[in-house]
Amino acid sequence: MSTNGMTSWAVDLKDVGAIYPFQGSEVVLVILGLIFWIGWHVWQMRQEAAEIEREENADRQGDEARKAIDRY
Template sequence: MSTIGYDSWAVDLADVGAVYPFQGTEFVMVIIAVVLWIAWQIWAIRNENADIQHDIDVADMKKHIKEEVDRY
């Protein structure tokens, strides 16, 4: 019993193909991976929006902008 389909390397490698664990679940893994990607994109946009709003809320605009522009 092995997650990769082989529990010994006493084989002719010419007959060996895929050796990653849980073969047969590729399609499910792809669906999970695509969901993770889209979720990450949404999180990143929300996080950036919150960050921008935070800057607007906390900055003393006149003072900080002058300081930052002078810093170049």
């Protein structure tokens, strides 16, 4: 058993193509990759929304905001 079908390199390389493991699972890999990517955006947007809410609540009187403006 070999996860990429190669059990020896004693072959003519002109006959060798893909060498990654679990060939045939490319579509599944792409789906997993897309879930990771889209999931990242969803998670990031949630985190950012929570962070913005924290920022808004951090200085209700605006004193710190005015100081931040002055600091440039």
